Amino acid sequence: MPKQIKLNPLSIYIHIPFCVSKCAYCDFISHRVGDFEINGGVEAYFNSLKTEISLYSGLLEKSKVRSIYIGGGTPSSVDGKFIHNLIMQLKSLANFSDEIEITLEVNPGTLTEEKLNHYIASGINRISMGLQTTNDQLLHKIGRIHSTNDFMTSYEAIKRAGIENLSLDLMFGLPGQTIKDIENAIHLVGILKPKHVSAYSLKIEEGTPLSESYQKGSITLPDEQLERDMYHLLINGLAEKGIMQYELSNFSSASFESKHNLVYWENEAYLGLGVSAHSKLNNERFSNTSRIYDYSKLLSEGKLPIVEKEFIDTSEDLFESIMLGLRLNKGVSINKLNQKYNIDFNVKYANALENLLKQGLVILTEDILKLTIKGMDLSNQVFLQFMED
Structure with a gap:
């Protein structure tokens, strides 16, 4: 009987840097799709992506891909065939898990039946769509080009296409936003019953x-107390709808946690493809150039478009495992940390644990360390306690 080759688990992020219009709060690497479609720049970018994927063929052949997340930008702003062809290329090179999660970010008003057919044919089984707020005036204020009605139309089209695993994005702390706005958003979530919400x-x-x-003073933000009240209202209001918090900013129905994002929070391996994408593999963190021209030029020369690379030493990796793991409601397993890093967690962090327990910021059991409700509000203070000089 031939010996089976052990495949390494891997998640893949693909960055699509195109949008219909850039939101007023966005600092991601993205460009108006119309500016690039005129001279074939969109297709050229996807050809570069195909080249980058080919350069990673050796890694992909040895991997079991458990999740793919296609983000941006607005991936649904481009022709669906581009997305379909990328996934087909990955499928030809890598081994896909039977339970693979393939997520595509979309924005309301950018979907067509043809695009949805491409998504379904390629195996996309999860859609993440930005609602942000049900207040159309607020949407306009933050530079969103859709209305709540546009969102509903797109949501219904996705459901008709047969994709049940939908995630909605909500925002709080917006200029002029009120508690009533949050209540309205929660009410709509209760009607729509998505599987997942990010807030x-x-x-x-x-x-x-x-x-x-x-800076000009033309907008004002909710004060810190109101912003925290909005957050806690979301936690409790979504729970009443059966969508439970499992991470500081994420909520889901049972068994519908984001598999891809769990890879980040559990500090595991991922490969980033596309302009400005980041990766973490084999104790190394590296990132691609954020300039589309440089990205395509390097790939045309047969070179990976990596511009920054750093080695992650054991102490840094340990800190990241603690920090990211504490974002999860389930917390971190002390036994797993002890085994992975060859430490005695309770001894190494005795002072930090004493301080955090005294302040009521964490709960410590025999094997689990997790944040309290108060600790969630002050999570950055908690994380700093585990940072070594």
């Missing part, structure tokens, strides 16, 4: 139009 607090990123408006 993020607005962060004003330097260099964005929203940052400029904030």
Whole structure:
């Protein structure tokens, strides 16, 4: 009987840097798709992606791919055939898990029946769509080009196409947002019954139009207490709808946690493809150039478009495992950390644990360390306690 080759688990992120219009709060690497379609730049980018995938063929052949996440930008802003061809190429090179999760980010108003047919044919089985808020005035204020009605139309089209695993994005802490806005969003979630919800607090990123408006004083944000009240309302309100928090910003029905994002939070291996994509493999972290021209040029020369690479030493990897793991409601397993890093966790972090327990920020059992509700609000303070000098 031939010896079976052990395949290494791998998750893949693919960055599609095109949107119909850039949101006012977004600092991701993205460009208006219309500016690139005119001279064939979109197709050229996907040809570069195909080349990058080919250069990783050796790695892919030895891997069991358990999740693929196609993000951006707005991947649904481009022709569906491009997405389909990428997944088919990966399928020809790698071994796909029987339970593989393939997620595509979409925005309302960018879907067509033809695109959905391409997605279904390629094996996409999870859609993540940005709702953000049900207040259309707020949507306009943050630069979103859809309305709540547009969202509903797209949501219904996805369901009709047969994709049941839908995730919605919500935002809180928006300019002028109220508790009533959060209640309305929760109410809509209860009607739609998605399998997953991601809820993020607005962060004003330097260099964005929203940052400029904030600096000028033309917008005001909810104060810290109101922002926290919105967060706790989301936690409790979604739980009442059967969508339970499993990570600081993520909620799901039973067994519908994001497999791909769990790879990040459990500090496991992932490969990033596309402009500005990041990877973590074999104790190395590396990232691609953020310039589309440089990305394509390097690949045309047969070179990977990596511009930064760093070795992750054991102490850094341990800290990341603790920090990322504590984001999960289930917390981190002390036994697993002890075995993986050859440490005695309770001894190594005795002072940190004493301080955190005294402040009511963590719960410690024989094997599990996790955040309290108070610890979730002050999570960054908790993480710093485990950082070594």
